[in-house]
Amino acid sequence: MSKDPIENLRQLIRCPSVTPAEGGALTALSAQLSPLGFHVERMVAEDEDTPDIENLYARLGSEGPHLMFAGHTDVVPVGDEEAWSHPPFAADIAGGEMYGRGAVDMKGGVACFTAAVARYIEKHGAPKGSISFLITGDEEGPAVNGTIKLLQWAHEKGERWDACLVGEPTNPDELGDMIKIGRRGSVSGTVTVFGVQGHVAYPHLADNPVRTALAMAGALMDPPFDHGTDDFQPSNLEVTSLDTGNRATNVIPAKVSFAFNIRFNDAWTAESVMAEIVRRLDAQTIGSHRGGRGPARYEIVWAERPSHVFLTRDDRLLASLASAIRDKTGKEPKLSTTGGTSDARFIKDYCPVVEFGLVGQTMHMVDERVPIADLEALTRIYLAFIERWFADAAA
Structure with missing residues (x-):
């Protein structure tokens, strides 16, 4: 039955595996x-x-070449369950689509x-590899006890891979639109600016540290860090929160904090972009505050484990997947590095990795759903890809 993607998906959706709960999803996959x-x-x-996380590793064959498929069975919360037109874990089919988180x-x-x-x-028969x-x-959670540790665990046991396909939803509009061949890097941090508390009168x-904080936040967002590269869109930093912790309208706060995240391209490394952020912050510490007490004081706390930018240039992997997509959809997929981060950022340290999956228009939404026709079409693409990848490896 596992050759039927509809039945496979029905079994998986019916497992309420909201991060960090396994919810029976890995058990269902094991049975398949x-x-x-x-x-x-x-x-x-x-x-x-962080909560303990259950992960799964399964292998067919003992020799190379070795093709890995990577992904996840955890899902985001359903939100307002009453807003769903079909129960989020029922896997109902209506109008040619399967509904479910x-x-x-x-x-x-x-x-x-x-x-x-x-x-x-x-x-x-079994693959020659x-x-x-x-x-x-x-x-979908903190990504601390998932792919990064599962890769380390498998590698320590002697596992080696020649290529990986991640099945994230990569297509913006129609199946066959896009292959993700890389991702921008990501760095987050929190800046705290210190002042002197007092009466607004x-x-x-x-x-008032807000003066300096606003100048700092503005300096991080403008001017642009770059204007993009041949393979990546421009780097972009956004300030995502600003808080004084002060609820009194007649009190000047003693400190203010703001958080930010930057998605950076291959013009930067995590280290160089962090250095540029500090340079911009330091340039705002003099002249943006008042009180005659010398340079404004601030501290920055970086989030753990920045994500590094990467780009995959494995010709065999890309050619096998692109030709399978062309053959089954008639479309020429765009090779893209857009979007956020994914677990491919961990896998790229072990083998070449690309991403290709379903259309992502309803992911994380109420009434998340997939056309039944797309499940069959993606299965055919994956089959053609597996055939081409092993045939090319044997050539």
């Missing part, structure tokens, strides 16, 4: 993969101040790749 000959292992990762992001991709592998085995599934339950006795 084991009859195909996969050796399935469940690995639990843990860390301080995770239908697009990304249980649908997992269901289709499982079906594609089942059809490959039925058509060709290996296929593995690396599936986390922590992609006696500002000469105080020092």
Whole structure:
């Protein structure tokens, strides 16, 4: 039955696997993969101040070349369940679409790749090489106990991969629109500016840190960090919050904090973009405050583990996937580095990685849903990709 993506997805959606709950989703996937000959292992990762996460690694074959499919079965919360036209974990089909949380992001991709592998085995027998599934339950959460630790665990056990396909929803409008071949980097931080608390009627006795904070925030957002590169859109920094912790309208606050995130392209490294941010902040510490007390004081706390920019240039991987898409859809997929981060940022340290999955228009929304026709079409694309990738490897 695992060669049917509709049934595969129905089983997965009916598992309420909202991060960090496994919800039965990995158990359902294990039941789909084991009859195909996969050796399935469940690995639990843990860390301080984060929930334990159950992950899955399954491999078919013991030799190279080794193709990995990566993804996640955890999903975001459903929000207002009463606003759904169909229960979010019922996997109802209506109007040619299957409704449910995770239908697009990304249980649908997992269901289709499982079906594609089942059809490959039925058509060709076991691959002359290996296929593995690396599936986390922590992609929609803090991503601390998921893919990054599952990769380390598998690598320490001797696993090596030649290429990876991540099944995230990459297509903006129609199946076949876009392959993600890289991602911008991401750095976040919080800046706290210190002043002197006082009465608003006696500002000469105080020092309002909001003045400096606003100047700093403005300097981070303008001028632009760059105007884009050949492969990436421009880097962009956004201030996402500003807070004094002060609720009294007649009190000048003692300090103010603001948070920011920058998505940066390959004109920068995480280290160089952090240095540029500090340079811009330092330039605003003199002259943007008042009180005659010398340079404004501030501190910056960086979020842990910045995401590094990457670009995949593996010709065999890209050609195998692009030709499969052209053959099954008639479309020429755009090679893109747009969007946010994904777990591909961890995988790129182990092997070349690209992303291709369903249309992402309803992901994370009320009434998340996927056309039944797209499930079948994506399964056929994945099957053609597996066939081409192993054939090219043997050539």
